[in-house]
Amino acid sequence: MARRHATTEEEAEINITPMLDMTFILLIFFIVTTSFVRPPGVEVNKPPAVTAESMHSNILLAVTPSGQIWMNKQKITLDQVPGLVESARAQAPQGNVVIIVDQDAPSGMVVRLMGQVKLGGATSIALGARPVDSNGGS
Amino acid sequence: MARRRRFEKKPEEAEINITPMLDMVFIMLIFFIVSTSFIHESGINVTRPSKGSQNKVVKESKIVLIQIKNDGSIEMSYGGASRTVELSAVRPEVEKDLAGNPDAQVVVAVSPGAHAGLMVEAIDRAKQAGAKKVSLASTQS
DSSP: OOHHHHHHOOOOOOHHHHHHHHHHHHHHHHHHHOOOOOOSSOOOOOOOETEEEEEOOOEEEEOTTTTOEEEEEEOGGGGGHHHHHHHHHHTTTEEEEEEEEEEESBBBHHHHHHHHHHTTTOOOEEOOOOOOOOOTTT | OOOHHHSOOOOOOOOOOOOOHHHHHHHHHHHHHOOOOOOOOEEEHHHHHOOOOGGGOOOGGGGEEEEEEETOOEEEEETEEEEEOOOOGGGHHHHHHHHOOOHHHHHHHHETTTTTHHHHHHHHHHHHHOOOOOEEEESOO
């Protein structure tokens, strides 16, 4: 009897170990899933498409109606494209390339840009489009 | 005496103070939560004939060719016969051509001055018609 009373009194402390575990798991999840998408930096009017699908991509290029190419918030020339795509792919090897074209952009520039992107080593190239449902298409 | 006093001190418990580490972990957690974007760009996949694949000779009769001219007119040709069509007719025409030959390749050939919007819509309609792979080429470059 006397022995039971002799046990030291426990300190009133909250056990934070499970919370810490969870926090670390969350931290690791967000580190792994974060992909830094760099917006091209220009507003373009994307053409509508019924078959548009969601792309997991982080290399974005934009073509304006006047045929300018934008990437990573700056205007670039056609010759710079392969090098920039290559360095972007070095940071994100599984990244797809999406070329966001304006409805009024010249197709010749888009086709030439696709060739340059291919030179940069990109395996999958997609054209950006605005998804619409089949009856709402123009 | 001094030595004895030192020994009289209550021994400190050997515990690592994890509070600063916790602060840092929380700050990192918040940073990654805020910077994560789950927004995905939407688009349509196209293939561009590469230099390597030019060696593969595809019989011209097996290609459904959709030509887009500078003025926006669309000309389709399959098996030698070519006809000028409207944009809305691209889907039924491709469907008709694919019905006879489901493995036929669909190639969209654009003139450099044609609007890209028209090009994307033509590719979209060819895909709606059931073409699995649509290639893009330019008529002169």
